[in-house]
Amino acid sequence: MTEITTFLPSYDPCPEYNAQLLRQSVPLMMKHRVSAHPINYAIWYEYVAGNNRKLNAAIDDLINQHIPLDDKISLNLYKTYICNASVESFEKINFDLQALIDKTTSTVQNSGNQVASFSENVQVDSLKLEEIDDLSQVKTVLSGIVAETQQLLEISNTLKSRLYEANQELASLRDELTKVREMATTDALTGLINRRAFDNVLHELVANSIDSAHCLLILDLDHFKKVNDTFGHLIGDKVLRFTAGLIKNHVAEHHLAARYGGEEMAVVMPNTHLEEALAIAEQIRIALASNQLKQKDNGRSIGKVTVSIGATSLKIDDSPESFIARADNALYTAKKSGRNKVVYKDN
Numbered sequence: 223m224t225e226i227t228t229f230l231p232s233y234d235p236c237p238e239y240n241a242q243l244l245r246q247s248v249p250l251m252m253k254h255r256v257s258a259h260p261i262n263y264a265i266w267y268e269y270v271a272g273n274n275r276k277l278n279a280a281i282d283d284l285i286n287q288h289i290p291l292d293d294k295i296s297l298n299l300y301k302t303y304i305c306n307a308s309v310e311s312f313e314k315i316n317f318d319l320q321a322l323i324d325k326t327t328s329t330v331q332n333s334g335n336q337v338a339s340f341s342e343n344v345q346v347d348s349l350k351l352e353e354i355d356d357l358s359q360v361k362t363v364l365s366g367i368v369a370e371t372q373q374l375l376e377i378s379n380t381l382k383s384r385l386y387e388a389n390q391e392l393a394s395l396r397d398e399l400t401k402v403r404e405m406a407t408t409d410a411l412t413g414l415i416n417r418r419a420f421d422n423v424l425h426e427l428v429a430n431s432i433d434s435a436h437c438l439l440i441l442d443l444d445h446f447k448k449v450n451d452t453f454g455h456l457i458g459d460k461v462l463r464f465t466a467g468l469i470k471n472h473v474a475e476h477h478l479a480a481r482y483g484g485e486e487m488a489v490v491m492p493n494t495h496l497e498e499a500l501a502i503a504e505q506i507r508i509a510l511a512s513n514q515l516k517q518k519d520n521g522r523s524i525g526k527v528t529v530s531i532g533a534t535s536l537k538i539d540d541s542p543e544s545f546i547a548r549a550d551n552a553l554y555t556a557k558k559s560g561r562n563k564v565v566y567k568d569n
Contacts, residue, residue, distance in 0.1 A: 246270040249530070256291050261300050268304055273484045275455065307430045329381060336377050392416035409481040411459055412466035420480035421542070423490050428542045436536040437491040437499035441506070441550040444528045444561040446485040453524060458485075459516060461527055465510060472505050488549075496535045496566070502565045503531045509561060528562035535568065 247266035256262050267283055268274045280299060285293060407419035415423070427436055443449075443465060450458040462485060469479045473489055482488040491499050507529055515524040532553025536545055552567035559565070 243270050250470055254291050255287065256296070257293060262296050264304055265296060265299055274303060290448075291315050291564060314358045329384045329388075334372075373424070378477075410489070412462055412481045414470070414487065415464050415478055415480045417480065417483060420478070420482065420488060420490065423478050423480075425542050426543065427490060427492055428536065428540055428545060431536060431538075433538075435493055435495055437494050437496060438534055438536070438549045439489040439491065439499065439503050440482060440532045440544055440546070441465075441489070441529050442489045442531075442553055442557065443485040444530055444557075449524065449527065455518070457524065461515065461524065464513075464515065465527075465529065468509055468513075469506055472509065474502070478504075496533075499533055499535070500566060503533055507531055507562065507564055530556035530561045531564040532556055533564060533566045537568075 244263075244267075247263065250256075250270065251258065251266050252264060256266065256492060265277070265281075268277050270364070277299065280303060281291075284295065289295065292341045294527065397429055407415050409416040424438070443461070445460070446458065466479070466487065469487060469489065473479055473491070474494070476492060477494070478490040478492075480488045480490070489502075491502075494536075511528045513527070515527055516522060517524065530551045530553060532551065532555070534545065534548040534552055540548075548567050548569070552565045555567065556563050556565040
C-alpha cells in the first residue's frame with residue numbers, strides 16, 4: 223500500500239481481549255483473501271469487536287456484493303470508519319500550510335532583494351552627489367533618489383499587505399485545524415470525547431497525579447440490546463445521545479465524559495473527591511430512570527431506560543489499567559446485583 227496515513231487510533235490495552243479478537247479476525251482475513259498488514263488488522267479488529275456498526279455494515283455489504291477487499295477498498299474503509307478525523311483533512315491542512323510558507327518566504331525574499339538593490343542605488347547616487355558641482359545634475363540625482371524612495375515605499379506597502387493576507391490565511395488554517403482536532407477527539411454519535419481521547423486523558427491524569435483526589439465512573443445502559451432489538455438501532459442511537467446529553471448536564475465543567483465503547487460511557491473526574499463523584503453518579507442514575515422516553519414520530523413509549531454505574535477513586539500506585547479495571551469491577555457488581563445502581567470499589 224503506497225498511500226500514507228497520518229492519523230492512527232488507539233485500542234483497548236487488555237492483552238487477553240486483544241488476543242481473543244486476533245484469533246477471530248485472522249481466519250476472517252484469510253477467508254476473504256485480505257492482505258496481512260497493520261491497516262487491515264485494524265479494520266478486522268474493529269469488525270470482530272462489533273462496536274463499529276457502520277464499518278460492519280459496509281464490510282458485510284461489500285462481501286454480499288462479492289467485491290474484493292483489496293488495498294484500495296481497505297484504505298477507504300479505514301479512513302471512513304476507523305479514523306475519527308479525516309486523513310485527507312490533515313493532509314490538506316499540511317499542504318495549504320506549506321504553500322503559505324512558500325508564498326510568504328518568496329514574498330519576503332523578493333522584497334529583500336528589491337530593498338538591497340535600492341540600498342546599492344542610494345550608495346551610488348551618494349557618491350555621484352559628492353563628485354558633482356552642477357546644481358541641475360544634483361537635482362537629477364535627487365529626483366532619482368526620490369523616485370527610488372517612492373518605489374521602496376510601494377515595496378513596503380506590498381509586503382505589509384501580503385503579510386497581512388498570510389496572517390489571515392494562517393488564522394483560517396488554525397481554525398480548520400482546531401475543527402479537525404475536535405473531530406479527532408469527539409465521538410460522532412454522542413458528542414462525547416472518543417475512546418482514544420479518553421485513553422490519553424486517563425494516562426496523563428495517572429502519570430501526573432500527585433494525590434488521589436481523582437475519580438472515574440464507568441456507565442453502562444441496562445438491557446440496551448433489548449432497546450435495539452425492539453425499536454431498532456436508530457432509536458438506540460437516540461437513547462445513547464440522550465444519555466450523553468444528560469451526563470454532560472450533570473458533570474462538572476472540568477470533568478471529561480467519554481463514549482467508552484458501545485453503550486458504555488465513562489467520566490474522568492480530576493480534582494474530585496469521592497463524595498462528589500458518587501453524588502453526581504447518583505444524580506445521573508436518577509435523572510435517566512425518571513425519564514419516560516418516547517419516539518418522536520409516533521409517541522410510542524420506549525419504556526424506562528436505566529444505567530448501572532461503577533465508581534472508583536485513584537490510588538497512588540495505580541496504573542491506567544488498574545484504575546479502569548477497578549471501575550469495571552464496580553460496574554460488573556452493579557450489573558450482577560440488580561442494575562440501576564451506583565457501586566463503588568476501592569480494591
